[in-house]
Amino acid sequence: MSIKSKLHEIKETFKGKKMAPAFNAFHTFLYTPNEVTSSGTHVKVADDLKRTMNTVIMSLVPCLIFGIFNAGYQHNLAIDAANGIYTQASLFGNFLTFENLMIGSMKVLPLVIVSYVVGLTVEFIFAVIKGHEVEEGYLVTGMLVPLIVPVDLPLWMLAVSVVFGVIIGKEVFGGTGMNILNPALTIRAFLFFAYPTWMSGDKVWVHDAVNRAGTPDAISGETILGSYAQNQEIIYSLSDMFYGFIPGSVGETSKLLIVFGALFLIFSKIGSWRIITSTLLGALVMGLIFNGVIETGLVTNSSKFYGLMSVPFWEHLLIGSILFGAVFMATDPVTAAQTNKGKWIYGFLIGFISIMIRVFNPAYPEGVFLAILLMNVFAPTIDHFVIQSNVKMRLNRLKIKTA
Amino acid sequence: MFADIVVKKGLNLSLVGQSARKILNPKLSKNFSIYPADFHGVFPKLVVKENDIVKAGDVLFYDKNSEKVKFCSPVSGRVEEIVRGDRRVVLEIKIVSDEKETYKKLSSVKSKKPHDIIDFLASSGLMPFIKQRPYDVIANPDILPNHIYISGFDSSPLAADFEYCLKDQLENIQTAIDHLSLLTNGKTFLTLKKGNSNVFKDIEGVSKINVSGPHPSGNLSTVINKITPINKGDIIWTLNLPDLAIIGNAISTNKFVADRIIALTGSSFNETCYVKSRIGCSIEKLLDLNETNSRIISGNVLTGTQVGMKGYLRFYSNEITAIPEGNDYDLFGWAKPMFNKFSVSRALTFSWLFPSKKYDLNTNTNGEHRAFVVTGSFEEVFPLDIFPMQILKACMYKDLDEMEALGMYEVSPDDFALTEFICVSKQPHQSIIRQGLDLMKKEIG
Numbered sequence: 001m002s003i004k005s006k007l008h009e010i011k012e013t014f015k016g017k018k019m020a021p022a023f024n025a026f027h028t029f030l031y032t033p034n035e036v037t038s039s040g041t042h043v044k045v046a047d048d049l050k051r052t053m054n055t056v057i058m059s060l061v062p063c064l065i066f067g068i069f070n071a072g073y074q075h076n077l078a079i080d081a082a083n084g085i086y087t088q089a090s091l092f093g094n095f096l097t098f099e100n101l102m103i104g105s106m107k108v109l110p111l112v113i114v115s116y117v118v119g120l121t122v123e124f125i126f127a128v129i130k131g132h133e134v135e136e137g138y139l140v141t142g143m144l145v146p147l148i149v150p151v152d153l154p155l156w157m158l159a160v161s162v163v164f165g166v167i168i169g170k171e172v173f174g175g176t177g178m179n180i181l182n183p184a185l186t187i188r189a190f191l192f193f194a195y196p197t198w199m200s201g202d203k204v205w206v207h208d209a210v211n212r213a214g215t216p217d218a219i220s221g222e223t224i225l226g227s228y229a230q231n232q233e234i235i236y237s238l239s240d241m242f243y244g245f246i247p248g249s250v251g252e253t254s255k256l257l258i259v260f261g262a263l264f265l266i267f268s269k270i271g272s273w274r275i276i277t278s279t280l281l282g283a284l285v286m287g288l289i290f291n292g293v294i295e296t297g298l299v300t301n302s303s304k305f306y307g308l309m310s311v312p313f314w315e316h317l318l319i320g321s322i323l324f325g326a327v328f329m330a331t332d333p334v335t336a337a338q339t340n341k342g343k344w345i346y347g348f349l350i351g352f353i354s355i356m357i358r359v360f361n362p363a364y365p366e367g368v369f370l371a372i373l374l375m376n377v378f379a380p381t382i383d384h385f386v387i388q389s390n391v392k393m394r395l396n397r398l399k400i401k402t403a
Numbered sequence: 404m405f406a407d408i409v410v411k412k413g414l415n416l417s418l419v420g421q422s423a424r425k426i427l428n429p430k431l432s433k434n435f436s437i438y439p440a441d442f443h444g445v446f447p448k449l450v451v452k453e454n455d456i457v458k459a460g461d462v463l464f465y466d467k468n469s470e471k472v473k474f475c476s477p478v479s480g481r482v483e484e485i486v487r488g489d490r491r492v493v494l495e496i497k498i499v500s501d502e503k504e505t506y507k508k509l510s511s512v513k514s515k516k517p518h519d520i521i522d523f524l525a526s527s528g529l530m531p532f533i534k535q536r537p538y539d540v541i542a543n544p545d546i547l548p549n550h551i552y553i554s555g556f557d558s559s560p561l562a563a564d565f566e567y568c569l570k571d572q573l574e575n576i577q578t579a580i581d582h583l584s585l586l587t588n589g590k591t592f593l594t595l596k597k598g599n600s601n602v603f604k605d606i607e608g609v610s611k612i613n614v615s616g617p618h619p620s621g622n623l624s625t626v627i628n629k630i631t632p633i634n635k636g637d638i639i640w641t642l643n644l645p646d647l648a649i650i651g652n653a654i655s656t657n658k659f660v661a662d663r664i665i666a667l668t669g670s671s672f673n674e675t676c677y678v679k680s681r682i683g684c685s686i687e688k689l690l691d692l693n694e695t696n697s698r699i700i701s702g703n704v705l706t707g708t709q710v711g712m713k714g715y716l717r718f719y720s721n722e723i724t725a726i727p728e729g730n731d732y733d734l735f736g737w738a739k740p741m742f743n744k745f746s747v748s749r750a751l752t753f754s755w756l757f758p759s760k761k762y763d764l765n766t767n768t769n770g771e772h773r774a775f776v777v778t779g780s781f782e783e784v785f786p787l788d789i790f791p792m793q794i795l796k797a798c799m800y801k802d803l804d805e806m807e808a809l810g811m812y813e814v815s816p817d818d819f820a821l822t823e824f825i826c827v828s829k830q831p832h833q834s835i836i837r838q839g840l841d842l843m844k845k846e847i848g
Contacts (some may be wrong), residue, residue, distance in 0.1 A: 032733040032736030040823050041704065043418075043726065044827075135773055175774065178774060338499070391809065397634055
């Protein structure tokens, strides 16, 4: 008897029982169901939500793999630096090495596993309680979370915040498709505000930097944004920033791979090019404004904002996680604006506010996630005004006719 | 003369099994059946009993809510069975033909005054062919329309070609138009597919509109929205050309001849063709299929009704479509690259590579029902000046004010067939809209 028919029999025995959603989640992972259309159209397109989510995950995999190597690389680099050895990044020379892979995997894979296991457990529990199928939303969230946290994050903190993020960020609103805030960013925000000493500062971004702080073996764990915020000299070259050989959250350092991910998402029509473009546009405009302010001489280099304000406007896209946020976070269709016009406004404001927070909040210079969460809240309002224009058009038509 | 209309947003779904251009004339089956469910919103009050003898054109039942509107037998014979469902709702009226083809002589149109024409249409069982917007239900004979729209082609996948089936019906169509156009103070429009041969070019008394572009260019909502968008309080009547031919024939011969030339289409047919048939006729003998596990649809794959192997031709259908059922599992069907299924995305689906390929789609849902997640895709296939996802959601949470403001008066469920087809969350858009329209009709009227 084939696996297919065996699973079919098990499915039939589960039918109508409490645990059916849990079994079906595994079953439909293996096989798309034998369900046929019952009302309405008799044929359907090939895509389902699993395929959509899977496409996003595929576009994230390069970032994850790079992040694993980078975790090891940054660790070794910082140790070398502490010992007075400075080396140039070279992809095959000292980056894609087995040692980096080992260190990185030991740190990053547990993050991925904890994120998925905890998050999906919560999803399963809710699905069984509420008697609906396990929805796929968490597949992407679970992948995003390990990529936007510092590499040395304790696993228990991750677990706690995932539980919080999935329940408060999503399930209380009714599950996938109903949430107001991006769950991955809710998790990130929870981490940031619940464990601020861990999540900020200059140590958490490189593996082992926290442990060694204050010891003779201390190593640096500073990100570029941190350096800028403290008006320090930047030691990384532009190409390092672009390729991603810099410290930062696990998956968001390599701008090159993020651009590849973005192109893949736009090409496959899964990600909204409108949001991605307008977010970057917004960031550039805000950067330009700040550059302009610097040029007028109103802000001098004695100001604490000088460092980040004077960053050339286009370089803002290379540092921090604005690019990652624009491509993978802002485009979450559930929490973004849903009308095409609304998407332009929504994205632009995200980019604009991100850079504003980045410059004006040197304590924690990464404003992207706050900007996206803020705009998540305002997305329905943006949509409302876009839709009102259509409604008004209809009312005007009626007025002209009756007049 | 109106400017041509170019529909840009939409989707042409090309399927295997387009009907071959030949018309067969098989002997009509003895078994007929009329389904009151075809007439949405009608509450049937039966006039006949089981074992009554009826002629073609005799009234079978009327609408309790609008007693003028009669529904007539398409065939002469004996009422064999009246199938009832829950709470004695009439599901089916089965009639066995006596094969004598006796027709009831209909009262003729007394004068060319609107109420005389309406009386004729309503008493002769022809009113059901005329639908009205808003609500997409059978037109109310007491309120004359602002405009009348006639659909001269069907852009749905595998649809029957009206030019081909109706090439002998031009006189009847003209007769019907001559009468119907008197029912409105506004205009009567006929939509034609741009670039088709000019079978209908000599038809007079209508404003012809050439429409080009992908499906739903043949749907009347698409055209109405561009020419005379429906405001609150407007009434638009809509008809299909094949139904118009039946009306015209009834006016000139005083007989209710419900004959149609229908297309047999779809990949499950051994041989596709056109056949002469009649409304309500059993299609069992027409089904020469290469696959027993097939879905038989009266109508097209987007909006038709599943009728089964022993089904009957439904009232409004101009084709019988047969496609394979998809009741099988697919290993990693959500992850593997898809070449043989249609998709509007490019998420490892490759139908964008082969724009002219014809697909042999089955009835599998290709995934499970989910909440709405993806945004922005419906707008690509929805040509009306309406926000499709927002209006669907308004219907789901039953906000009447919002439904009205977003343009519910202008839509019919058919307009959401394409968005339903491409919906990643597999939501039943057409039934959501239908329920929304029902609610509005009940609450606002």
